[in-house]
Amino acid sequence: MSRTIDYGKLMHNAMRGLIQEVLSDIATRGSLPGEHHFFITFDTTHPDVAIADWLRDRYPEEMTVVMQHWFDNLDVTNDGFSVTLNFGDQAEPLYIPYDAIQTFVDPSVEFGLRFESHDDDDDEYDDDDEAPMEEDAQPEQQRDAEVVSLDSFRK
Template identity: 75%
Template sequence: MARSIDYGNLMHRAMRGLIQEVLSRVAEEGLPGAHHFFITFDTMHPDVEIADWLSDRYPGEMTVVIQHWFDNLIVTDEGFSITLNFGNSPEPLYIPFDAIKTFVDPSVEFGLRFETQDGEDDGSEEDESDDAPMEEDAAEEPEEHRDAEVVSLDKFRK
């Protein structure tokens, strides 16, 4: 029997469930209003399925945007598949929920960040400034691009 409650992993499971619920609703009903998502994921996760040229270009992590155009969004208990447009070239992707590092909806200033539980430091904070987010259609990006803020749950504790 465990000697303590593993709140970190319990919280991660709950947060991944939230992402699953949101994406399931979007798959059924489409994106409501101005909602859109920036999803950063580990491209080296063993269950991620992306084109070789994308994994070569983003050999650690990649950010995709679900906003103007996407197709074939299918959500399962383990992850989601989606087709996004990269420079007028539709590409299918499969992203397991365990590979997600951040999930942000800048339209409502909502964000989740998954911290590594095994103590490894992958240096992702330093790498984030090197790569701009991959847009599903760069031509349709709004001219006024607002930076998203990742909200820490500590902010709401009393």
């Protein structure tokens, strides 16, 4: 049996670590510097997401929140973050695990991360098992590559 390196999973973990570090810095400072602001889209069906029932009813699959001028109680952990945001003059606490995040964008500096969802087919095989390949198929044809180009975010 051979084992492969799951670069996609490693990249996602690194990107989620980046989000954690950015949010931890904001939590410590208490505000966003300069013109920075975040659009965070997340999967509301994730079992660990905690949002008000009326928000879940309104956004049954995904939701995008904005962290900019007013937010409160930002608490960042290794698994996710909680924050209170304003929805039509109503303060609502949210808990968003990093695994539920689909996109994280800071348009002030043209920075964005997108997390591709993986179908259950990807989890069909153990790490020690190899997925069966079609005859004459090359290994790099079996998995979609995820390439993140940072050039588009540089000024």
